[in-house]
Amino acid sequence: MFWHTARFRIDLSRPQVMGIVNVTPDSFSDGGQHATTAAALAHCEQLLKEGADILDIGGESSRPGSAPLPLEDELARVLPVVRAAVRLGVPVSVDTYKPQVMQAALDLGADIVNDIWALRQPGAAQVVAAHPACGVCLMHMHRDPQTMQRAPMQGDVLPQVLRFLQLQAQTLQALGIEKARIALDPGVGFGKTVEQNFALLARQRELLAVGHPLLVGWSRKSALGAVTDLPVQERLAPSVAAALLAVERGAHVVRVHDVRATVAALAVWRAVCQAERHSQDIPKKEAHA
Numbered sequence: 001m002f003w004h005t006a007r008f009r010i011d012l013s014r015p016q017v018m019g020i021v022n023v024t025p026d027s028f029s030d031g032g033q034h035a036t037t038a039a040a041l042a043h044c045e046q047l048l049k050e051g052a053d054i055l056d057i058g059g060e061s062s063r064p065g066s067a068p069l070p071l072e073d074e075l076a077r078v079l080p081v082v083r084a085a086v087r088l089g090v091p092v093s094v095d096t097y098k099p100q101v102m103q104a105a106l107d108l109g110a111d112i113v114n115d116i117w118a119l120r121q122p123g124a125a126q127v128v129a130a131h132p133a134c135g136v137c138l139m140h141m142h143r144d145p146q147t148m149q150r151a152p153m154q155g156d157v158l159p160q161v162l163r164f165l166q167l168q169a170q171t172l173q174a175l176g177i178e179k180a181r182i183a184l185d186p187g188v189g190f191g192k193t194v195e196q197n198f199a200l201l202a203r204q205r206e207l208l209a210v211g212h213p214l215l216v217g218w219s220r221k222s223a224l225g226a227v228t229d230l231p232v233q234e235r236l237a238p239s240v241a242a243a244l245l246a247v248e249r250g251a252h253v254v255r256v257h258d259v260r261a262t263v264a265a266l267a268v269w270r271a272v273c274q275a276e277r278h279s280q281d282i283p284k285k286e287a288h289a
Contacts, residue, residue: 001013001213001252002180003135003180003181003183003213003252003253004133004135004178004180004181005091005111005112005133005134005135005181006106006109006110006111006112006131006133006134006135007091007109007111008090008091008111010053010054010091010135012213012252012253014270015247015251015252015253015254015266016053016054016252016253016254017051017052017053017054017253017254017256017259017262017263017266018052018053018054018055018056018093018215018253018254018255018256019044019047019048019050019052019054019055019056019256019257019259020056020058020219020255020256020257021034021040021043021044021047021055021056021057021058021081021085022034022058022061023035023037023040023057023058023059023077023078023081024058024059024060024061024077035077037080037081037084040057040081041081041084041085044057044081044084044085044088045088047259048088048090050259050260050263051259051260051263052090052259052263053090053091054090054091054092054093054112054253055085055088055090055091055092055093056093056094056095056112056114056255057078057081057082057085057092057093057094057095058078058094058095058096058114059073059074059075059077059078059095059096059101060074060096062116062145062190063145064145064149064189065145065146065149066145066146067146071098071100071101074096074098074101075100075101075104078094078096078101078105079104079105079108082094082105082108082109082110083108086108086109086110086111091111091112091135092109092110092111092112093110093111093112093113093114093135093137094106094110094112094113094114095114095115095116096113096114096115097115097116097117097121097124098121098124099121099122099123099124099126099127102115102124102127102128103127106127106131106134110134111134111135112134112135112136112137113127113128113134113135113136113137114136114137114139114185114215115136115137115138115139116139116141116145116187116190117139117141118138118139118140118141118164118165118168119136119138119168119172120168125171125172125175126175128172128177129172129175129176129177133181134181135181135182135183136172136177136181136182136183137182137183137184137185137215138165138168138169138172138182138183138184138185139184139185139186139187139190140161140164140165140185140186140187140190141187141190141191142187142190142191142192143191145190149191152191152192152193152196153191153192153193153196156199157192157196157199157200158199158200158203158206158207161186161187161200161207162206162207162209162210165184165186165207165210165212166210169182169184169210169212179211179212182212182213183212183213183214183215183252183253184207184210184212184213184214184215185214185215185216185217185255186200186204186207186214186216188200188201188216188217188218188221188223189221189222189223192223194222194223194226194227197221197223198223198227201218201242201245201246201249202249204216204246204249204250204251205249205250207250208250213252213253214250214251214252214253215251215252215253215254215255216243216246216251216253216254216255217254217255217256218239218242218243218246218254219235219239219242219243219254219255219256219257219258220232220233220235220239220257221235221239221242224238224239224242236258236261239256239257239258239262240258240261240262240265243256243262243265243266244265244266244269247266247269248269
C-alpha cells in the first residue's frame with residue numbers, strides 16, 4: 001500500500017514514524033519547548049536524525065479544553081517552519097483544521113493536511129480537492145476540543161468511528177480526491193473514555209476494512225497515564241508499547257513525540273517478523289529438497 005502525497009509516494013509496506021513538531025506554547029505534552037521558529041526547525045532536524053519518516057507541524061493545541069487560536073497567530077507560527085521544513089527531504093504534514101492555513105502551507109510545498117476535524121470546517125475539503133496531489137488524514141473527533149472530554153462518546157465506540165471515517169472518506173472521493181491520497185485516524189483521546197480508547201486499539205484491525213492507510217497517535221496520551229499512573233513526561237515506555245501494539249494491529253503510520261525510542265522498538269518488531277517468515281519458509285524448502 002502507498003500513501004500518495006504532494007511530493008512523495010509513501011511506501012507503507014514498512015510502518016512509518018511521524019514526528020510531532022508542536023510550534024505552540026500550550027500543547028499538553030511539550031508546549032513551549034519548540035514555540036519559536038528556530039527551536040521548531042532544530043527539533044525537525046533532530047527528529048530526522050532519530051529516524052522520523054514524516055514531520056507533522058502544528059501551531060494550535062487541541063488538548064481537551066483548549067481555546068481556538070486566531071488565524072493570524074497560527075499562520076505566523078506555522079508558515080516559517082513549513083517553509084524551511086519542505087527543504088529537508090521528507091514529507092511534511094501540517095496539523096490544522098483551518099482552510100486558510102491548509103492553503104498557505106500547501107502553497108509553500110507541504111505534502112499532507114492532517115485535520116482533527118476531518119475537513120468538516122467550511123472550505124477545508126475544497127482546499128484539498130483543488131490541490132492536484134496532496135495527502136490528507138481524516139481524524140475522528142467527538143464534539144470539539146473545548147467539550148469533547150466533558151461529554152465523551154457513549155456505547156460501542158468502534159462501529160461509530162468506523163462509520164464516520166468511511167462516510168468522510170467517501171465524501172472526499174465524491175469531490176474527486178483519489179482514494180490513495182486519504183489516510184484515516186481513529187482519534188485516540190478525542191472525545192473517548194479510557195475504556196473506549198483501549199477498545200479502539202484492541203479492535204483496530206476492524207478499521208482496516210475501509211481500505212485506507214491507518215494513522216494512529218497514542219503518544220503520551222492521558223489514557224496511558226490513566227492505566228500507568230505516570231505523568232505526561234514519564235510516558236515514554238507506555239507510548240512506545242502502544243505504538244508497537246498499534247502497528248501489530250495494522251497501523252501504517254504512528255504519530256509520536258519520542259521518535260528514537262519508537263524507531264528502535266519497531267526495528268526489534270521487524271526483526272521478529274522477519275524471523276517468523278524465515279521459520280515458515282524452512283519446512284517448504286525442506287519439502288522440496
